[in-house]
Amino acid sequence: MQPLSITTTKLCKSVPYGDGARAILSDVSLNVRASSITALIGRSGAGKSTLLRCLNGLDTIDSGEISIAPKSETQQRLDVAMIFQAYTLLSRSTVLQNVCLTITLQGTTLTDAHTQKAMQLLAEVGLSDKANAYPSELSGGQRQRVAIARALMLDPGLLLCDELTSALDPKTTVEILALLKRVNKDHGVTIILVTHDMDVVKEVADTVCVMDNGYIVEQGSVIDVLIKPKHAVTRQLIDATTGGALPAFISDRIQANQAPNADVVLKLIFTEESSTKPIIAAVATTFNVCFSIIAGSLDNLSDQHANHMFGHLWVSCTPNDKLEAAIHYMTDHGVGVETLGYIVWE
Ligand SMILES: Nc1ncnc2c1ncn2[C@@H]1O[C@H](COP(=O)(O)OP(=O)(O)O)[C@@H](O)[C@H]1O
Ligand SMILES: [Mg+2]
Structure with a gap:
């Protein structure tokens, strides 16, 4: 057959x-x-x-x-x-x-x-x-x-x-x-x-x-x-497996609304292709957007795929008027970007 x-x-x-x-x-x-x-x-x-x-x-x-x-x-x-x-x-x-x-x-x-x-x-x-x-x-x-x-x-x-x-x-x-x-x-x-x-x-x-x-x-x-998961259910299913989720002590503090002094929290998803480029450095110099790293993880895909590894990086930064352009720059360079919300660091 x-x-x-x-x-x-x-x-x-x-x-x-x-x-x-x-x-x-x-x-x-x-x-x-x-x-x-x-x-x-x-x-x-x-x-x-x-x-x-x-x-x-x-x-x-x-x-x-x-x-x-x-x-x-x-x-x-x-x-x-x-x-x-x-x-x-x-x-x-x-x-x-x-x-x-x-x-x-x-x-x-x-x-x-x-x-x-x-x-x-x-x-x-x-x-x-x-x-x-x-x-x-x-x-x-x-x-x-x-x-x-x-x-x-x-x-x-x-x-x-x-x-x-x-x-x-x-x-x-x-x-x-x-x-x-x-x-x-x-x-x-x-x-x-x-x-x-x-x-x-x-x-x-x-x-x-x-x-x-x-x-x-x-x-x-x-x-x-x-x-690039498009649907909330897909994101939940991804987060439910190892490496997908942000530690609870941080995710509990993320809010949907932007308070004064709040940093924006992003989840960046790298593939093998995008992980070999100095993207975070480029974003800092070109857009003056400087990330603090909150958490990260590496994941492995089956050998059916051309790309074997992908990684998640959770970062925060002080929002400025170039942030949107910086996010565009990253997605153009193959990095998945999700805006999770806002956090006030004490
Ligand atoms: N023969 C049936 N009569 C009534 N409800 C059904 C029947 N088969 C499935 N369902 C309902 O349809 C929905 C989908 O079921 P199912 O296909 O078993 O889901 P999954 O496999 O994704 O868990 C469920 O809410 C289930 O209760
Ligand atoms: Mg079933």
């Missing part, structure tokens, strides 16, 4: 609610390139799982269009595989039988070729020695590996993963995400991954789509969205 691309146009879905209806998905227009890893991120209840189920045909839409390309002879359902947070393995079947389940569920009789293929997939996910084990004998990470092998049995062109790593510890999460990247590369399969964790996005995705309240509020390359 070749990798599939998927486009949705203005998907809407609502559910009955009291006398009326409640919107779950509103005008969802999503673009997923073939062979990409797209992360679908948002807070709990945003509509991510519902959208995945609609893409897979497990749930119906009220209006809009879903188009998957290239169209194939076989049923669309078979070209799209799905993995959930709950491992959904049969407890009384062995690992090998679980991997072959997709074949037997279709009513196809298992052949030696199927078994061989299942064994090869188990080798790929590092579980050759567990073929005859039962799910209860496996760790959470190992069960998720079985689920991945099973999903690959029918050579899907699109793999949908719903909170695949949410129940796993950080180390196992990194291992499973590495496996997904390998599967994406070796099998050329397009992956859509639902998560509420920006660290997962940074680790594995090349494109990200942010959902809130049934809407897509932001969509773009991971690096662009991380550097």
Whole structure:
């Protein structure tokens, strides 16, 4: 199966609610390139799982269009595989039988070729020695590996993963995400991954789509969205992960209104490209805007990206009439700038 691309146009879905209806998905227009890893991120209840189920045909839409390309002879359902947070393995079947389940569920009789293929997939996910084990004998990470092998049995062109790593510890999460990247590369399969964790996005995705309240509020390359988050929810999700947030003893003192003697507080976001230029020095000499550094952090992006590092720097300065020009200068030179508010230093 070749990798599939998927486009949705203005998907809407609502559910009955009291006398009326409640919107779950509103005008969802999503673009997923073939062979990409797209992360679908948002807070709990945003509509991510519902959208995945609609893409897979497990749930119906009220209006809009879903188009998957290239169209194939076989049923669309078979070209799209799905993995959930709950491992959904049969407890009384062995690992090998679980991997072959997709074949037997279709009513196809298992052949030696199927078994061989299942064994090869188990080798790929590092579980050759567990073929005859039962799910209860496996760790959470190992069960998720079985689920991945099973999903690959029918050579899907699109793999949908719903909170695949949410129940796993950080180390196992990194291992499973590495496996997904390998599967994406070796099998050329397009992956859509639902998560509420920006660290997962940074680790594995090349494109990200942010959902809130049934809407897509932001969509773009991971690096662009991380550097220039447009929506408040995106900023919250970024801040919730390590390095995103300002220490509370400072953020608690930042005010929206400018008091006399107040300094303005900015958050600067550097990429590899902008971090090698003397931008802060240039701003000081050209615009007479001198920054005090409040806090800083460095972050790492997955090796799918051209830029590997990016950093946050929180600074304050006495506002002057050139501040706006200084901010323009910085954004022109690839630095993301967010004005957080005002602070009075005692
Ligand atoms: N079948 C359903 N009937 C009623 N409400 C539903 C149904 N499915 C989902 N919802 C509601 O739709 C919203 C989105 O749910 P979901 O897609 O599970 O969000 P997420 O996966 O982003 O946490 C939630 O408020 C949820 O309660
Ligand atoms: Mg969900």
